[in-house]
């Protein structure tokens with residue numbers, strides 16, 4: 001109850017400030033004329049081509065203040081990194097958690113972690129194999145967990161647990177030499193990076209987190225491969241290990257949850273149950289593969305899931321919201337021996353409750369999963385999208401311009417986005 005009240009007050013606070021989002025463009029035009037076009041910037045020769053000297057990025061300053069668009073010195077990649085001209089960036093709740101102060105992160109920072117773009121430069125000391133895999137001019141998609149490739153987890157192929165990613169990026173807002181690649185044009189002040197800092201015209205990404213995107217896949221829709229679909233794939237393939245014929249319930253059918261429905265279908269799940277509080281999202285869930293839908297504002301989702309599965313519960317339940325109440329529902333919806341997979345990030349410090357005796361006696365598994373494994377999984381996701389087994393077009397419901405970045409997150413916060421929204425940067 002207490003945490004629900006805190007959450008409500010934060011949302012109320014946020015919606016108050018949200019009305020000031022309309023000030024975004026005016027605010028930014030005072031400090032940084034949006035009219036300045038990249039082509040007017042000075043250029044510098046790079047690797048045979050020419051890059052502008054400056055770029056624009058959307059900066060988060062402090063909780064509950066609007067993003068502003070600022071000019072930066074052109075970021076430069078170091079060894080093992082690529083500079084990407086960003087084409088599109090998905091609008092994700094993880095960024096929103098940071099922007100609302102629910103998950104602490106170094107600030108100011110550039111948010112955005114679900115990107116597609118074009119490789120424009122390699123780090124000067126990068127391995128020739130990296131350059132062969134991702135030549136300048138390649139179309140690429142980036143995963144939000146950017147594996148270092150060398151730590152104890154990466155060396156075992158567990159890219160989703162990369163120590164450098166968590167120790168440097170998530171804990172400090174930098175890449176793996178402990179430094180950011182982003183510096184403001186006017187003051188030279190460093191600005192931190194949430195993942196690659198993808199809500200910008202260019203971004204630097206460790207090459208291990210990047211895969212080539214075939215020409216048949218569009219830049220805009222493919223952005224969601226790097227977080228929403230990546231997260232869903234990690235949950236279904238590694239945490240839940242879904243098998244053909246499994247019954248799967250997904251609680252919360254936003255961008256990540258609805259990707260879970262599609263991946264569950266791709267993996268051959270039989271009963272796929274979507275749980276949400278919005279009828280519109282549940283209706284859409286059917287196009288993603290849901291065989292049953294439950295509006296948990298109107299009926300008890302646990303009772304209903306148990307009824308649908310003939311009194312047993314599901315093999316796999318996925319929680320994609322990050323709320324204590326749905327965490328508990330997730331653990332109570334699985335059958336004996338079933339897997340309750342948690343992929344929704346919560347406000348920092350949130351705790352989930354589990355019936356200990358049922359967990360022990362009936363071998364309930366509660367499994368956390370943050371994302372997929374970039375080097376192994378990202379190429380597979382791309383193939384799923386390329387072959388149409390995963391329908392990217394269905395998943396992306398809305399697009400925004402770069403200048404509308406603030407509005408995109410406001411709409412996400414207000415629950416107005418069904419499926420996933422993507423910001424088109426160039």
Ligand SMILES: [Zn+2]
Pocket residue numbers: 092093094095113114144227228
């Ligand atoms: Zn995300």
Ligand SMILES: [Zn+2]
Pocket residue numbers: 147148149150151152153154155161162163164165
């Ligand atoms: Zn690593």
